[in-house]
Amino acid sequence: MVKKHGKKQRAKKKAQRTGAAYSSAAAGTTHTHTPLPDLSALPLVPHGSWRVLDLDLAARLVAACRAGCQPCQQTLITKVVKEQRATLAALAGAVYGTLPAVGFTASDPTRQWAPVARTAMQAGAGDEAFAAVDAMDEDAAAALLNDALDHWAMGDGSVLAEAVRTAAEAPPRRGPADPMDAFRAAGIDVFTLDDLDLPDGVDAYHLSENYGVFVGQTATPEGQPLPMLTLYPETEGAGIEDLEARTDWEHWGLHGMPEVDTSWRLRATIADRSLQGLVHVDDDGEDDIELWRAAQAVSLPADWWALLERAQHVLVVGPVKEAEQQALQAAGDTGELLAVIARVSFH
Known part of the structure; x- marks a missing residue:
């Protein structure tokens, strides 16, 4: 026993x-x-x-x-x-x-x-x-x-x-410097839109830097197709420094996938298969950053729209200098791209 x-x-x-x-x-x-x-x-x-x-x-x-x-x-x-x-x-x-x-x-x-x-x-x-x-x-x-x-x-x-x-x-990574810090260090008062008490009805979109967009398609590391939206500057101050200051998007080199951030929304209209804009919403669900707004409704190709409906998410990447795929490759090769995977909000 x-x-x-x-x-x-x-x-x-x-x-x-x-x-x-x-x-x-x-x-x-x-x-x-x-x-x-x-x-x-x-x-x-x-x-x-x-x-x-x-x-x-x-x-x-x-x-x-x-x-x-x-x-x-x-x-x-x-x-x-x-x-x-x-x-x-x-x-x-x-x-x-x-x-x-x-x-x-x-x-x-x-x-x-x-x-x-x-x-x-x-x-x-x-x-x-x-x-x-x-x-x-x-x-x-x-x-x-x-x-x-x-x-x-x-x-x-x-x-x-x-x-x-x-x-x-590696040493701890530092976030991008605020381009206004140099002015503050010199004793110059700097005001942003958040500091201003704008009257009701004033559209702040055109007081900030704006972007244009063009659509494309990529694939995840698992081989799944994913719609893509590429940003290019539409105002003089738009570019990578502006995006670094206004977003926390990752630097992206055309390989792998950036993080999903559902606070970024690509708004789309079901009735005419068009895109409305790209915004970031705060904790209260209010828009606090607007990078792009469609000037007019343009119906998208049926196959790209179908992919958008299936994926429910979109890879947003930019900025590129011109609205063409060659510019995207060039920016990726030089390490001048930021990217995020945004949620698609259908209306």
Whole structure:
């Protein structure tokens, strides 16, 4: 009886240590997937102060994903979700702290957490990112982990590790400077539209820089078609410096996808298949930035409109110097593009 009890205890401890099912550990049929990936860069990911990572567990989970072993994946994912939230935060942070976009297949928990991960990576402090992971219910945590493992499973661990090392060694990123700071430093009073008490009925659109647009189409990294809207300057002060000052769009080099920001809205009219304007709405749902307004209604091609209806989102990119695709390529090559994925608002 004592011998059987000792065997059960050893099997239980082996199951806890390896993440294998108890029945497999008891029968001595556990297996490993080799080679195990090198995850030595994982502790560089900001994952919460003083929290120890289980690198062996992480390596076996990644190896099981690459081998496509579903039983091992299910067992190890459950163990990470229930017992190793810091390890989960590090595995996910290595992906979403370094990649510029999550992709359209990502779950809602991943979309919500990715900006926190990027902020943590840039600041080198992961307490907030860990706290968000620790507060997730098990379904949300599992969704985040599964999304991250899709990237680890592609065999690009060395690429992720190098991206983590590069990000960890880089100085904190600074936001674009306000072009008016130079005037303020010289003692010159500077007023913006927000400082002015405009009379009711005054249209502030023409008091700011404006843009023109032209439509196009691109594809997501997963190969899904996506409508695109490209901005070009219509007023003298419009351009990349103006967009940097008025938006928080990402710098984009024609590769991958920028973040989705549903506060940016492309308004479209169903009746005549036309676009009305591109605006940003504040927390109260009021327009606070208007970059483009259609001067007249122009019906769009049926196939592009159909794509817009299916996608419900649009890649907005700019500025380019002229309304042509060659200008878009040129701006991307020189790093002078900003981009965001906006929501389409149909009326």
